[in-house]
Amino acid sequence: MKRLILLSLVTLLCLPLAVYAASIGGVETQGQGKFSIGFDQEFVFDRDFEFDKANWDLAAQSIVVEKIELDKAYRTMIKLNYGVVDNLDVYVKLGAGDSKINLDDLRSGTSENNIYDSDYGFAYGVGLKGAFDLENNWLVGCDLQYLRQKADWTPKGDFQGEGDKITIQEWHIAPYVGYKVGNFIPYFGVRYSDLRAKTEWGGKDAGDWEKVKADDNFGVFLGTDYKIAENWTLNLEARFIDETAISFGTTYRF
Numbered sequence: 001m002k003r004l005i006l007l008s009l010v011t012l013l014c015l016p017l018a019v020y021a022a023s024i025g026g027v028e029t030q031g032q033g034k035f036s037i038g039f040d041q042e043f044v045f046d047r048d049f050e051f052d053k054a055n056w057d058l059a060a061q062s063i064v065v066e067k068i069e070l071d072k073a074y075r076t077m078i079k080l081n082y083g084v085v086d087n088l089d090v091y092v093k094l095g096a097g098d099s100k101i102n103l104d105d106l107r108s109g110t111s112e113n114n115i116y117d118s119d120y121g122f123a124y125g126v127g128l129k130g131a132f133d134l135e136n137n138w139l140v141g142c143d144l145q146y147l148r149q150k151a152d153w154t155p156k157g158d159f160q161g162e163g164d165k166i167t168i169q170e171w172h173i174a175p176y177v178g179y180k181v182g183n184f185i186p187y188f189g190v191r192y193s194d195l196r197a198k199t200e201w202g203g204k205d206a207g208d209w210e211k212v213k214a215d216d217n218f219g220v221f222l223g224t225d226y227k228i229a230e231n232w233t234l235n236l237e238a239r240f241i242d243e244t245a246i247s248f249g250t251t252y253r254f
Contacts, residue, residue: 030083038251054210093125121151
């Protein structure tokens with residue numbers, strides 16, 4: 001079993017870095033009145049979107065949206081956890097990240113590629129995590145999380161205009177099951193996530209905007225916690241189907 005877990009870790013670390021969503025960042029809760037601080041680094045390599053709405057008429061401009069894709073996203077967060085009761089944590093995430101969205105469309109029969117490339121911007125999140133120990137080293141849990149990020153963006157590709165702001169927000173609910181073996185806790189889960197983005201451009205006078213939303217809302221994730229010392233834990237996680245993403249982090253329990 002230990003060899004299988006180590007092989008899984010190596011495989012995850014060697015995945016091509018392709019990503020943007022929220023990791024659960026570990027499976028266990030802190031314990032009532034206990035506090036921890038953690039560091040999370042996320043990479044989102046691919047996620048498909050569909051057009052939602054805009055404050056202008058696509059049909060009037062003969063625009064047909066063909067493909068919208070989150071091409072990359074990076075996010076670095078500090079995570080503060082507090083054990084409300086033994087089996088329930090509340091946490092806050094603070095940090096920064098960036099993203100790049102590709103949008104392909106047809107405008108009066110002409111193909112265009114528009115790229116919304118954001119700067120690093122402030123990101124924050126809040127969440128709840130519940131976990132319960134079962135017999136024979138098994139545990140079950142669920143993570144509920146909301147994340148939001150806003151930043152300036154620069155137009156690239158065929159886009160003709162002045163970039164302004166891009167806002168990305170996501171919430172998810174992610175039940176999972178884990179198994180304790182030595183210092184490892186490998187886990188697997190499914191999740192429902194709602195990821196949306198709003199781009200604004202042209203400055204305050206123009207006030208143009210459009211919104212996109214995730215094409216797939218259901219995905220799977222797998223990962224492992226590894227206890228390297230009494231108060232230190234490492235985490236590695238990968239997510240698939242709804243998005244392609246990987247994250248890693250470390251947590252110190254006080």
